[in-house]
Amino acid sequence: MMRYARRAAVFVALAIGSLGAQETRAVPTPCPDGIPATVQCSLGKDSAGAFYWIAMPAPWNKRLVVHAHGGPDLGAPDAKGSADDLTRWNIWTRMGFAVVASTYHQGGVAVRSAAEDVERSRQQFIAQFGRPERTILHGQSWGAGVAARTAELFGARDMQGRVPYDAVLLTSGVLGGASLSYDFRMDLRVVYQAVCGDHPRADEPQYPLWRGLLVDAKLTRAQLADRVDACTGVRKPAAARSPEQAQHLATILAAVRVPERTLIAHLNWGTWHFQDIVTKRTNGANPFTTTGVTYAGGAALNDKIARYVADSVAVATLSADADPTGRIPVPVLTMHAIDDPTAFVELESTFRHTMERAGRAKALVQLFTQDSEHSYLSDAQYVSAMHALLAWVERGATPTPTAVAASCARVEPTYDPAKGCRFVPSYTPAPLSSRVPNRAKPGSPK
Numbered sequence: 001m002m003r004y005a006r007r008a009a010v011f012v013a014l015a016i017g018s019l020g021a022q023e024t025r026a027v028p029t030p031c032p033d034g035i036p037a038t039v040q041c042s043l044g045k046d047s048a049g050a051f052y053w054i055a056m057p058a059p060w061n062k063r064l065v066v067h068a069h070g071g072p073d074l075g076a077p078d079a080k081g082s083a084d085d086l087t088r089w090n091i092w093t094r095m096g097f098a099v100v101a102s103t104y105h106q107g108g109v110a111v112r113s114a115a116e117d118v119e120r121s122r123q124q125f126i127a128q129f130g131r132p133e134r135t136i137l138h139g140q141s142w143g144a145g146v147a148a149r150t151a152e153l154f155g156a157r158d159m160q161g162r163v164p165y166d167a168v169l170l171t172s173g174v175l176g177g178a179s180l181s182y183d184f185r186m187d188l189r190v191v192y193q194a195v196c197g198d199h200p201r202a203d204e205p206q207y208p209l210w211r212g213l214l215v216d217a218k219l220t221r222a223q224l225a226d227r228v229d230a231c232t233g234v235r236k237p238a239a240a241r242s243p244e245q246a247q248h249l250a251t252i253l254a255a256v257r258v259p260e261r262t263l264i265a266h267l268n269w270g271t272w273h274f275q276d277i278v279t280k281r282t283n284g285a286n287p288f289t290t291t292g293v294t295y296a297g298g299a300a301l302n303d304k305i306a307r308y309v310a311d312s313v314a315v316a317t318l319s320a321d322a323d324p325t326g327r328i329p330v331p332v333l334t335m336h337a338i339d340d341p342t343a344f345v346e347l348e349s350t351f352r353h354t355m356e357r358a359g360r361a362k363a364l365v366q367l368f369t370q371d372s373e374h375s376y377l378s379d380a381q382y383v384s385a386m387h388a389l390l391a392w393v394e395r396g397a398t399p400t401p402t403a404v405a406a407s408c409a410r411v412e413p414t415y416d417p418a419k420g421c422r423f424v425p426s427y428t429p430a431p432l433s434s435r436v437p438n439r440a441k442p443g444s445p446k
Helices: 006-018 083-088 090-094 111-129 142-154 177-181 183-196 221-232 243-255 260-281 298-302 312-322 347-357 379-395 401-411
Strands: 024-028 040-045 051-056 063-068 098-102 134-140 167-171 332-337 364-369
Touching: 024 051, 024 111, 051 083, 051 111, 063 111, 063 142, 083 090, 083 098, 090 098, 090 379, 098 111, 111 142, 111 312, 134 142, 134 379, 142 167, 142 332, 167 379, 177 312, 177 347, 183 221, 183 243, 183 260, 183 298, 221 243, 221 260, 243 260, 260 312, 332 347, 332 379, 347 364, 364 379, 364 401, 379 401
Parallel strands: 063 098, 063 134, 134 167, 167 332, 332 364
Antiparallel strands: 024 040, 040 051, 051 098
16 A cells, blocks of 8 residues: 555545445545646545545546556555555546546455445446546456446446446456456465465364364464475575475476466465455355366376366356356457466456457457566556547547557657657467466356
């Protein structure tokens, strides 16, 4: 979470106190750090209990970005939530766009619920500031899946023939849905346990790993990180690892192709997010399969792997909530780092197939950059992507990766030239199966 200026934190606390349980108009609130001084921020609470931030620049270009944040966070909604996204994405207000961002009214892996919150935030903006000339729906990371579902569920034209969202921008997206996006973390759980045997330890209550963690378990993230480091030395320089640690780490990374630097983070998600999924979304049933999967490492590893078969109802429940259908009625532009360590670039291949199955392939353009980050790439790249998306909407000019790269070079001197432009127009992602082994799941979408 970003750091607030002291006076802003005090004002936020006062604003929270003025927001009752019912839907409230946004009240003026000091902007988070990093927002231009010309921007006016406000904070409100919708009828479902989600807080929402509005950032209004002066002058305003009459265009709105509706932002769907990543995560997901597992706790209760917090008025500070989404504030860091206003800072991270201050490029939109610097370009003259207004921004509205919901915190979501419930924590956890609940995509449709978050999509409903996003749509309510758009409606709140219109009720208080009027209808913008253009509305762009922007989803980042897990929020890209939320944004895709928002556009599918709420993107139809109204009685006046107007679309609520003119276009969709999905950045660093987790776009395989629950059916495909989480399999590698299940793989990580079983491979890690086969190698290290300490999550859970032998002297702790045992449970099937697809549960993530027992509800009453006291394990903390710091304690889990210590266990991973003790087994693999992952937080140490390579030269400081023992031969046994180095071998453990090499075995895990060869079997589950996650980057070394995000190993602990992915294991966290495969612990507490899986706990949320099983206890709150699938009624205790297992949505994950490891049976039939062969992991790099030979029999010495595969003979130790815990084998599970997914419950068909659990798979269908997660799919219905989180899987994109591709039925997005407006232009969609995606942007993804080729070496994204959190949301693998191969998920873009899956999303393209989703759009193709829905007959919407011509509504999708995908951009790829030679970056190795997930949370934010560069100002110039986002600016050129937004320009291309607006040109597509307003002039019918379908962008090409080559044209966007050329546009980026033109805006680079103005927008943080030190970070620059790294588009790779010729890049095509490999299928997700090249990185995450396929598996048969009862009840999974075909």
